[in-house]
Amino acid sequence: MTSENRAFRVTVVGIGADGWEGVPDVSRAALRDAEVLIGGPRQLDLLPEDECGGERLAWPAPLRPAVPGLLAAHAGRRIAVLASGDPLFYGIGRALAEECGPGALRVLPHPSSVSYACARLGWPLEDTEVVTLVGRPVARLAAALHDGRRLLVLSAGAGTPAEVAELLRDRGFGPSRVRVLEQLGGPRERTYEGGAADDWTAPPGDPDPLNVVAVECRRAPGSLRLGAVPGLPDEAYAHDGQLTKRHVRAATLAALAPAPGELLWDIGGGSGSIAVEWMRTHPSCRAVSVERDPERAARIDANAERLGVPGLRIVAGEAPRALAGLPAPHAVFIGGGLTAPGLLDACWDALPPGGRLVANTVTLESEALLAERRLRHGGELVRLAVAHAVPVGGFTGWRQAMPVTQWSVTKLGDAR
Template identity: 50%
Template sequence: MAETARPWLTVIGIGDGGLTTLPDQARAALDAAKTVFGGERHLAMLGDTQARTIAWDKPFADSIAALKASAGTPTVVLATGDPMWFGVGATLTRHFSPEELLVIPAPSAFQLAAARLVWPLADCRCLTVHGRPVETVNRYLAPSVRLLIYSEDAASPQAIARLLTGRGFGPSRLVVLEHLGGDRERIRETTAAGFDLADIADLNTIAVECVAGRAATPRPLVAGLSDDAFVNDGKMTKRVLRALAVAALEPLPGQRLWDVGAGSGSISIEWLRSGAGMAAVAIEPVAERRALIAENAAALGVPELAIVAGEAPAAFAELAPPDAVFIGGGLTDGVFDAAWGALKPGGRMVAHAVTLESEAILIALHARLGGELMRIGVERAEKVGPYRGFKPAMPVVHWHVTRGDAP
């Protein structure tokens, strides 16, 4: 049996207590290192060292080349807490093989915060706004939910308090935990609406126990949000058809959607809200609608939605291949053929049509590729003089097919 290569890159998590809290394995890796990478705060802890020290570039991606240049020589990366939980370790796994890496974690701020508050960690939503928009938090706002949030800096607690208050969760309990595990540890509590904390350390974690006020409108994570959850100009897949479309797209963790002719972005937003690590691209040629998509994505907690300007199929050229495609607007043979060609094996295609011309395209595609073809008619009760009656909406033809179903 071949001997397994020893890792050359050691990622060391450091608590607020500094290097004195490191285990022997981490100390030995630091002593043997030829090069040490880290933030300025961590590198300052080293004092006099024989190793070459390199501070992270901004943007961080520029540091990857320097790390790769150290391959094969003992190298250490210094990080905060658990490097694999929203930390640099998770980023490095995208550039280095597991055989190259050794990770030595310290207790994470999530663990320490949960311990201080006596909150079962498994019952908490653990989030980060470090390097990410605070609007990410919107996705998880619901009564009685407990959130633990890594901060960007000293301004993060107040930014989150404002967000909570603006979403109707002003009565929520908000706890700021600073320098957890160190000599300067401090824990202070307030409410989102009554936020009055000052002199907050940059190194802090935020805990939120969500309480919905009268103005709150909690949004479920299942597909089929109320139509009033989205600002739109009328170009939107409505609730019933949207729930059907998202179910047929079969979102799975880590997969990517192309939402072609996105309109208000309702399909791609519901896709992102459905699971962890999802990706979506909303393709929309109209600038005003792209602004609506961005507004909806932030309000519903998925600001990571990629919004692409341009007409299909030309807009597909630079995009990573999708696991699923929804065509809700501008269906033509050229759009479908390009999207179908890009779709990964086993990927799902869903298309809607309301005009006779686009219906004819779906009927022909169903005959050629199979799948399931349906005409959906929805009738809603509305006022008819002093009485009520069912008023039919324009019928929609729905077609979905899996890439592997193609002959």
């Protein structure tokens, strides 16, 4: 076993709503010793002037671009950065670790608001999903709504509880129980609650911007049920007929095999269903939907918002020209425009080794093209045929949907 003498460049200290009184001795010592104290105005105001004499600097806005310059301006000085609760749980600790490297940080955490909330509610932390709306649209909460699920929402301010309740009502979760926990761990801690269907425009007293919203999800009877795996009901999407139908969509997502953090190019987006369900598989999944028709592009945007993935990037233009400048994908889906000159080559060239390409078609011309590409690059060529039971007079028979030919392939090479 070896030991090393670590010289920390920055000490990151977590502090809660209980202020200086709740800061442990080791964190107090770091704050007393600091020559520079950096934090939000609210956090800096919690430190006693007579004990913490370092120069005080409030973070400018926007915060993230300011981090490198502010640290560089005070290089060589003992810097302490204040953070709310646990600095590495949706806090400034992430930006500092990315900028300085984890070896240059000394992190002294405080219990997070999520830990406090679970303690007050009696909810096991490992069974509770956390969604942050700090600097993010409220629509992203929709992807986490499932009957019986417990959610903790990190609020962007005093108006967040009302926004959460409105979204719950709009997405068919009006019966959900909502509790707002303010100033957790501090002397002004308060909790109030109600149903999502209640009037949240005027909560009791003045709403505090430092709050967490706890939601016990209850789906309204008769509302559309959305599962956690690809293959959402077709009724979940607004579309003009350009929609990869449910069963083919599920098979397509299985072939694309999304993994956390990966980026998809969805070429010929139509209604955006493939990109939407790619992103719903994990909060860190990203997608770009390329659609040449402006009306359809607007519809994709509305579907993404409604289904909880407002971060879906939409590029209005015709591929392959519209692909120029896009970040390299981990996977590509081509749902339309296969015969456009240069499209398949552009998508193939953009894929790194280990990347996946999936293309669907219903025409003989595009099918012949996919068969030729299979001979060149390998992969799997399958035909997906779905039939639905429909009334035939007084009886029931099968109505065959148009079969879909699908080519899926992984680009060979070093996938590291």
